[in-house]
Amino acid sequence: MNETLHPALLPLGLRDLLPPSAGVEAEAVGRLMAVLASHGYDRVKPPLVEFEENLLTGAGAAMATATFRMMDPISQRMIGVRADMTPQVARIATTRLLKSPRPLRLSYAGQALRVKGSQIRSERQVGQVGAELIGSDEPSADVEVVALAAEALGSLGIAGLSVDLTLPTLVPALCAAFGIVGEEADAVRAALDHKDAAAVAASGGAAAEVLGKLLSAAGPAKPALAALAQLDLPPEAAAERESLETVVRQLEAAMPDLAVTIDPIENRGFEYHTGISFTLFAKGVRGELGRGGRYRAGSGKGEPATGFTLYTDTVVRALPPQEPAKRVYIPVASDDTVAKKLRTQGWVTVAGLAPVTDAENEARRLQCSHVLSGGTAKPV
């Protein structure tokens, strides 16, 4: 069994990005980061690999099963390759930047690695662009991050954007109030995750009625809020509902064109979130563009924080079709200043290295749209 490995074969879930995709992705990341920077989110750059202990504490614990680990031969401790950058940024905020004034706004872009992909997305290396707002529990902070994520995606021309708001703490609060624990709570959770109304009714016990109403409340923001307002919730859950109302109201004022839906029971992937959370979708695009929400930054009780992460591979899939750049072939020994001038005007110039008999043909062979001839770019 010594099969020769094909030189192009990569391990599952990893890939080469080729032209033009690699360029498109890099440009999209640059534009997203520019929007974040313009709102005062300063960039940080954590390392690829960290001590496992630090990487997987607090909000990072959710990524424990997704993290590649190895032993660091120098410190003889376990180290992990980041599977998500948010815990790293939270660590930076609560350690090295502990003395920086709050609210602290940080942004980041980089690659993360996961031991396996999901059933519908096999990618194991995922590009992330994100922003974290640390040190404020005001609803205006929630509004800011949702609006910022939407603005950043909007700046790329992504159409049909919608944001789904959720309260991951609502169901646990209800279960606790109705005394649903252990396996019973797991069964309720599984039924809610699949939006299986029949199973919710069967496993919900005393909470079945209110959970059923929560289930059917999901949908566009206005009717969903109205339905939520009808519910008789325990005090803790009622407080959550109130802050959700505030956030939706402020968000609608800030971004009237953004489609907002509410799903009060969405929980998957939000296990470590502690308040209003959200997922970003675009119509017709498979998968999520990004997600975010409230968590506690740092170990122990931590600081209130919220933020979001965008997944660059999905973001790129959602981009409108790109206009290919104008490319002009510059035959060897052409006037250098002309090429320079064309570049300043936004052209891409491709220099000939040796004389050719048919410059137009050569331009086409090198996938140029134009050729420099007589001092101007002529279409080929």
Add this chain to the structure above:
Amino acid sequence: MQRNETLVLALPKGRILGEVVPMIRRAGIEIEPEFDNEDSRQLRFKTNHPGVDVIRVRNFDVATFVAFGAAHMGVAGNDVLMEFDYPEIYAPLDLGIGRCRIAVAAPQEDANREDPSRWSRLTVATKYPGITKRHFAARGVQAECIKLNGAMELAPTLGLSRRIVDLVQTGSTLKANGLVEIEHIADITSRFIVNRVALKTRPTEIGGWIERLREAADAA
């Protein structure tokens, strides 16, 4: 990357289709006549709603099409949903049709003689390796699954496996092959399923269809 706005409804071929179509019709969807032609090579069908098309695929594939968002809605048994456990599928509605159960079966004499609490591993012939592995893992047994696509009942008598996990409707096939049902895993019915992203990004439309199907199912 704006795709066509037509909603795609995936329906399963075979056993359940006869019960599904009348329910779909009660919900106000009339599929073009070619759909009823068993010999037709057509796979995608128009309906009386210009914004809704129907595709007819294998029951396992209904879940796959919906999970990946290639179809927005579908009808699938919860055996298929349990097997894949796709997080991208919501199953908001139990249609109450296609009733059966998924169960473990074995030859009568084996069932009498063996003590399963001593097992560490077991070979099982099944179409449902995911469900089978989870079921046995929950009590500390590794199930080594042999994937078969039919005629599961032959496996124990021919020495392929000691147990089978399969759908049971009346139990007559088991009986005819000298097997007995020894453990009930779950009750199965068909569910109306929707793709998660489709529900989030088109809540009014998809929510509307869920309501119409709910009324159709309640009326049945």
